[in-house]
Amino acid sequence: LNRRLAEFGTTIFAEMSALALRTGSINLGQGFPDTDGPEEVREAAVRALRDGRGNQYPPGPGVPELRTAIAAHQQRWYGLSYDPDTEVLVTAGATEAIAAALLALLEPGDEVIALEPYYDSYAACIAMAGGTRVPVTLRPHEGSFRLDLDELRAAVTDRTRLLLVNTPHNPTGTVLTRAELAAIAELAVERDLLVVTDEVYEHLVFDDAEHLPLATLPGMRDRTVTIGSAGKTFSFTGWKVGWVTASPPLVTAVRSAKQFLTYVSSGPFQYAVAEALALPDAYFTAFREDMLAKRDLLAAGLKDAGFDVFRTAGTYFVTTDIRPLGESDGFAFCRALPERAGVVAIPNAVFYDHREAGAPFVRFAFCKRVEVLAEAVQRLKTLA
Numbered sequence: 001l002n003r004r005l006a007e008f009g010t011t012i013f014a015e016m017s018a019l020a021l022r023t024g025s026i027n028l029g030q031g032f033p034d035t036d037g038p039e040e041v042r043e044a045a046v047r048a049l050r051d052g053r054g055n056q057y058p059p060g061p062g063v064p065e066l067r068t069a070i071a072a073h074q075q076r077w078y079g080l081s082y083d084p085d086t087e088v089l090v091t092a093g094a095t096e097a098i099a100a101a102l103l104a105l106l107e108p109g110d111e112v113i114a115l116e117p118y119y120d121s122y123a124a125c126i127a128m129a130g131g132t133r134v135p136v137t138l139r140p141h142e143g144s145f146r147l148d149l150d151e152l153r154a155a156v157t158d159r160t161r162l163l164l165v166n167t168p169h170n171p172t173g174t175v176l177t178r179a180e181l182a183a184i185a186e187l188a189v190e191r192d193l194l195v196v197t198d199e200v201y202e203h204l205v206f207d208d209a210e211h212l213p214l215a216t217l218p219g220m221r222d223r224t225v226t227i228g229s230a231g232k233t234f235s236f237t238g239w240k241v242g243w244v245t246a247s248p249p250l251v252t253a254v255r256s257a258k259q260f261l262t263y264v265s266s267g268p269f270q271y272a273v274a275e276a277l278a279l280p281d282a283y284f285t286a287f288r289e290d291m292l293a294k295r296d297l298l299a300a301g302l303k304d305a306g307f308d309v310f311r312t313a314g315t316y317f318v319t320t321d322i323r324p325l326g327e328s329d330g331f332a333f334c335r336a337l338p339e340r341a342g343v344v345a346i347p348n349a350v351f352y353d354h355r356e357a358g359a360p361f362v363r364f365a366f367c368k369r370v371e372v373l374a375e376a377v378q379r380l381k382t383l384a
């Protein structure tokens with residue numbers, strides 16, 4: 001293994017899901033729903049398979065039906081207008097979109113500012129692209145994790161090429177506010193930075209939070225690569241259909257990298273996701289409300305069990321502080337948790353360069369059936 005990758009080892013998600021299997025624990029670690037997405041979307045995939053649509057290499061940028069549906073989705077929800085032919089690219093999940101964007105846009109030595117804690121593939125992809133990551137830490141403030149705008153500004157240097165943003169944010173559940181996004185946008189314009197924004201949880205925002213795509217802010221449309229995922233929005237994480245929307249030069253750049261990573265993927269599923277994107281508002285509302293009820297169930301259970309619980313404004317994760325339980329090391333806690341309570345969770349420290357800043361935080365996923373969450377909550381009560 002080369003030096004660029006050696007520090008990353010095995011992704012925490014594989015490690016913790018294996019641990020859950022081995023110990024027979026409830027897996028609230030890796031974020032995947034235990035209920036598949038809509039029946040009619042599954043049927044659409046079966047139809048595509050049966051009708052011979054997508055069983056051979058689809059077009060490099062994605063099938064036209066899906067690119068048109070992605071453009072229509074950005075228009076419908078955000079008033080953003082993208083040309084399906086030149087400004088949309090289908091990828092093998094958001095994961096490939098992130099990798100291809102970073103490989104395409106970075107020169108060796110370029111600095112990338114990423115919000116810390118960051119999704120684990122960001123660090124590995126920045127490294128594979130030869131870039132240098134510069135984490136800006138989200139800090140607990142009145143029950144949620146917030147961005148310190150002065151710290152963000154101070155992190156920009158002459159070597160900074162790109163801001164890597166994620167909202168709604170995994171693992172903290174933070175949804176960046178309009179003011180925070182405006183500050184990011186101003187900085188990007190002022191310092192002429194590109195922005196890659198991972199918005200895979202765009203439809204999972206709760207209470208009074210609102211998802212605002214960075215590309216909608218002044219000066220941002222043409223410097224922003226926006227990433228979405230059918231895995232998250234339609235609960236088909238195994239299909240690996242993701243997408244990029246951006247200006248023509250940026251999409252062309254990302255496609256240049258993508259063509260040599262997977263070339264294409266998910267042929268029949270692309271047709272099904274095209275239909276999913278056109279589902280009526282009722283689907284999106286029901287999806288959000290279902291997850292909201294699950295958030296409330298798990299958050300209340302974790303509180304009862306003695307955790308400090310941060311407010312999840314978006315995503316399907318709850319971040320907790322384990323110090324009220326007399327613990328301070330999230331790694332040790334998560335390693336022992338299957339034995340102690342039959343539950344698996346993720347230590348947020350793996351998403352930090354400044355490991356000590358993330359040490360006491362532990363993430364639980366609530367994209368699970370209510371009875372599974374209820375059982376997990378029962379088990380966790382034994383910790384108190």
Ligand code: PMP
Nearest residue numbers: 093094095119170198229231242
């Ligand atoms: N970004 C974030 C923030 C995620 O949480 C995930 C999924 N865990 C991904 C990207 C990857 O998405 P996909 O499964 O579509 O590759």
Ligand code: GLN
Nearest residue numbers: 013014029030031032170
């Ligand atoms: N995004 C999911 C999470 O944060 C996991 C995806 C993966 O396993 N790579 O849990």
